[in-house]
Amino acid sequence: MATFLVAIVLLILGYIFYSKFVEKVFSIDDSRKTPAYTEADGMDFVPMSWWKGNLIQLLNIAGTGPIFGALMGALYGPVAFIWIVIGCIFAGAVHDYFSGMLSLKHKGEQFPNLVGRYLGNGMKVFINILSIILMILVAAAFTASPAQLISSITPLSFTVSLMIVFAYFVIAAVLPINQIIGRIYPIFGAILIFMAVSIGIALLFNGQPIPNLTFSNLHPEELPIWPLLMVTISCGAISGFHATQSxxxxxxLKKESDGRKVFYGAMIGEGIIALIWAAAGMTFFGGTGGLQEALATGGPAGVVNEISISLLGTLGGILAILGVIILPITTGDTALRSSRMMLSETISKYLNFKGNGQILLVTLLVGVPTFLLATIDYSFLWRYVGWTNQLSATIMLWTATSFLLKSNKQHLITGIPAMFMTGVSATYIFYAPEGLQLSYPISLTIGTVLSIIVLIIYIKKIIDTRSHKTTNIEIV
Incomplete structure (x- = not known):
């Protein structure tokens, strides 16, 4: 139990202290007008209070990610606590802050355009394709999962449930942000927090001891911690999907100083939620073996339902249903919205896509493949979300690092986590079932070699930047 409580305190301290350091490095100026005012269009650029922005951001980036992912990651044991805390404070929250603030700095630009600015057009084209694929996969997965539950507890068929969820996605993606998202998502965000806090408090008084820290790998199938844990628990530690949502x-945002509370703060909140559900998974079923059996029987949704009802009674059952239905829906629709924005931004130089009819057309262009993919197996979809998600996070961190290098700022705050995630992504794709399925030693070797190559390029960029800076000083 001590490890769990210390982990929560560390996340809170990370927000109080490290977020201010990150903000100082980025350098904010509240006298500058934000895009909410300079680009105001009544559709996407609409001023909102920071607390609304924080709850919307939390709901957008969370969904069931910090619940389902944390439960799967709990199979590794208390070592998952370490990854959530360190990953969230030094990688995930930093990633989310820079993806949001760089967008704000450049008039609300989407993730691919930010990548193009700092890593070049070639990388921009690649990440544009990757991001839209990721958004479609996430939206499809988060269409399928609530539709399956709706069909299981109502007379509606899966197909009808799927059509209802998808219709809502399209409506939410094309309406102005303050009409649905701005009005009801803060309420759902508050429900997400209440649900996690209730489970956390119930755990403390449940009588079952929450496991304390051990560096041992407790996974029943003895799957390697590196890099699988870092991909399994993405939401709650670091997730590239967030770069598309920020x-x-x-x-x-009304002012630049709101960014720390909205972007860094929401990620810390997600980390706390992930900690609570990881602890619940390790504790409730008497160990990782029991958790694995429960996951095999009822899946993550069944585990959430069982834990919630057992710990919180009727209230828990209601919260579980809200969580498994509403949370993926409120993430899936913003995934569709961001893919619409990305596609619009990509083709805006050729066509004007600002009218309501044009916005609907672009939404359907990404919506049709989303709907078709939602009809296939959910678990199959989710496997392919994992690697594209963490590769996107890696590229966003390198984008932020390039910005800091060019600005002569302390680039290591993003450079170190970027190198770490490079190793994760490079190793995972060679080892994973949805990757090349090579042996673990070979995958580890290839991942290490690729990481060293990237490190050499990074060091060269640092040297070139310092040389350029020195030359400029000499000229002056």
Missing amino acids: PIVSKT
Whole structure:
């Protein structure tokens, strides 16, 4: 139990102290007008209070990610606590802050355009394709999962449930952000927090001891911690999906100092939620073996339902249903919204896509493949979300590092986590079932070699930047 409580305190301290350091490095100026005012269009660029932005951001980036992912990551044992705390404070929250604030700095630009600015057009084209694929996969997965539950507890068929969820996605993606998202998502965000806090308090008084820290790998199948844990628990530690969501909220900030509370703060909140559910998974079923059996029987949704009802009674059952239905829906629709924004931004130089009819057309262009993919197996979809998600996070961190290098700022705050995630992504794709399925030693070797190559390029960029800076000083 001590490890769990210390982990929560560390996340809170990370927000209080490290977020201010990150903000200082980025350098904010509240006298500058934000895109919410300079680009105001009544659709996406609409000023909102920071607390609304924080709850919307939390709901957008969370969904069931910090619940389902944390439960799967709990199979590794208390070592998952370490990854959530360190990953969230030094990688995930930093990633989310820079993805949001760089978007704000450049008039609300989407993730691919930010990548193009700092890593070049070639990388921009690649990340544009990767991001839209990721958004479609996430939206499809988060269409399928609530539709399956709706069909299981109502007379509606899966197909009808799927059509209802998808219709809502399209409506939410094309309406102005303050009409649905701005009005009801803060309420759902508060429900997400209440649900996690209730489970956390119940755990403390449940009588079952929450496991304390051990560096042992407790996974029943003895799957390697590196890099699988870092991909399994993405939401709650670091997730590239967040880089596509932060620009949605960056368009609503009233002042630059709101960014720390909205972007860094929401990620810390997600980390706390992930900690609570990881602890619940390790504790409730008497160990990782029991958790694995429960996951095999009822899946993550069944585990959430069982824990919630057992710890919180009827209230828990209601919260579980809200969580498994509403949370993926409120993430899936913003995934569709951001893919609409990305596609619009990509083709805006050729066509004007600002009218309501044009916005609907672009939404359907990404919506049709989303709907078709939602009809296939959910678990299959989710496997392919993992690697594209963490590769996107890696590229966003390198984008932020390039910005800091060019600005002669302390680039190591993003450079170190970027190198770490490079190793994760490079190793995972060679080892994973949805990757090349090579042996673990070979995958580890290739991942290490690729990481060293990237490190050499990074060091060269640092040297070139310092040389350029020195030359400029000499000229002056």
